[in-house]
Each structure stands twice: as structure tokens, then as C-alpha cells.
Amino acid sequence: MTIDSGFNHITVLLNEAVEALSVRADGCYLDGTFGRGGHSRLILQNLGPDGRLLGFDKDPQAIATGQALAAEDGRFVVVQRSFAELGAEVAERGLAGKVSGVLFDLGVSSPQLDDPERGFSFLNDGPLDMRMDPSRGVSAAEFIATAPEEEIARVFKEYGEERFAKRMARAVVLRREQQPFTRTADLAEVLKVANPAWEKGKNPATRAFQGLRIHVNNELGDLETGLEAALDALEVGGRLAVISFHSLEDRIVKLFMRKLAKGEQDNLPRNLPVQYKPFEPRIRLIGKAQFASEAELKANPRSRSAVMRVAEKLR
Ligand SMILES: C[S@@+](CC[C@H](N)C(=O)[O-])C[C@H]1O[C@@H](n2cnc3c(N)ncnc32)[C@H](O)[C@@H]1O
16 A cells, blocks of 8 residues: 555644643653644654654554654554544553543544545545445445435434435435445435535535544544543543544533533432532643634635644543
8 A cells, every 4th residue: 555645634733732732752642543644743743762652543544654654753653443442552552541642633634535535525436435444344335225214314414414314315215226326426416416405615415425424434432432531541630632623523522521620511400409529620621622723724724624622631
């Protein structure tokens, strides 16, 4: 496999994220979403000879780039694993509770979106795959071929926030009975015809494609597990920085951080005799949600939807 596929990724919130980690020269850091290593390289620049960085990615092309970096820099190691399995990886390396900082820069990279062969794109035709790790799990084509209509509608609605999810799922199921879907452009065309209200400036298949991608890669489930695992992996005083690209991700991050910094949401019925237990925060929030600067927005339109939240472990 070639390391450079010719598709580049511009790192979002590069300086902001690495600053948020407050890198200590001899610290041990985890980059849960190595991608093309933009954040990892800047973390390495801030580390001294005794510092360590462990990178994770599911994607074989990201891993190839990571292995090339690891060959040049002995302080860096990369593993092809989901960050949801970070707890096991850290335990195997004897690092549980010793990590100084964890970064998640969520979602897909530009090379994944731009390379039609990866099957994420409704604009450029390719095989209907969408897996970050194509060697594991169920591709988008297999899901679309076998899932019940209600499940397809749920994925479009819950993960794509598509208003016309039911109609679109119906159209997909009617068509698959005639001929299975194998290509992204074919699916995009059927979704486009089934969508009665096109949003200005947005391809009518955008939301359904987002839903499929999130489902195929278990993105929200991985995030929930990964956040818990990251917190356990951190030492007291260690930092967690998470960059999200859509409201579903950001909501999970925001609620996770709020719960641990400010206490459980009080959703118990009123007048219930509950024993009062003082809340002891596990983390403190560092600053408010951060967004890309004007200059970054100009240089990289993909940064438009980025939101970063940062926390520090207290106990
Ligand atoms: C937005 S890109 C990260 C870009 C990276 N920060 C850089 O500067 O090059 C997200 C990357 O995370 C990977 N990824 C997404 N979810 C993952 C997960 N649960 N576990 C491991 N890698 C994941 C994707 O394959 C992709 O390469």
C-alpha cells in the first residue's frame, strides 16, 4: 500500500488542540485519531527525548503513515485499533492512570472522504463501503442489502437527522428488491429522488450518507466508550481534548464532561426522599467550547463545523 495516496488532510485546530493538552516534555500522550499525523507531529515537537506518544487509527492508510513516522521517531508508536479499545491497549502497555493527555479529533479524514474508492462520497462514484477499517465489520453495501426497512430509516433519522428518513428507506428497499446497491452514486441518486425537500446548497443525500457512515463505523458507540477509557487512562492533572464535527458527537462530549465536572443531571421525580450526597467532580472544564478562527475558516472550510472541548482529570 502506498503511504501517500495523493489525498491530503489539513489538520483542524492544530495549535489550539496541542496547546490544550499542555504538553509536558517527559509526558506520555495518546492521539486517538492519528489520521495523517498533523496533531501527532506537533505533540512530538513539544516532547523531549523521554516523552512518548501512542497513536491509534482504524484506517490502514493512516496506519501506513503512522508506521513511517514511527520508523523516524522512536518516541512514537502507532496501533491499528479503535480508540474505544484504548483501555485494553493502555493496560497492555502498563500505562493505565499514567497518561498525561488524550486527543480525539473525531470523524473521517479528508483522504477518506475524497478518495472515491473508500466509498464515502456521494459526489464521486465508488464502491459503497464507508468503513474506516475495510478489513472489519459490515460495509454500507451489506447493511443496505440486508437491514430491515425500519432499521435503515432509524439510521438515516438518528445519525443523519434526516427528516424524510422513512420515505428514503422505503425507496432504498423497493429498489434493492430489483437490484442490489453496490455504488455510492447509485444510492445517492435513489436518495435524491426520494427526498422531497432539497436544502439549499446541500446534496439531498448528505444526511442519509452521514447516518450510514456513523452507523457503519459505530462512531457514537466508540465515542462513548472511548471517553470513559480516556478518563481512566489519564493521570491526575492529565488533559482530555476532543474535537467534534457534528451536533450528535458534540452532545455526547458535552454531556460526558458536564456530568463529571458538575454532577449528574437531576432528573429524579420531585418529592422523592433521596439521601443527599455531596458531588465530587472527577474533572474540571478548561475554558469554553472553542471554534476555528476566522483565518482557519478561510484556509480550510472543513473547520467550519469543528468544536473543541477540553477537560482536566481531578481524581
Ligand atoms: C479527522 S481525522 C484525524 C486527523 C488528524 N488529527 C490529523 O491531523 O491528521 C480522523 C481520523 O480518526 C480515525 N478514526 C475515527 N474514529 C476512530 C476510532 N474510533 N478509532 C480509531 N480511529 C478512528 C479515522 O480513520 C481518521 O483517520
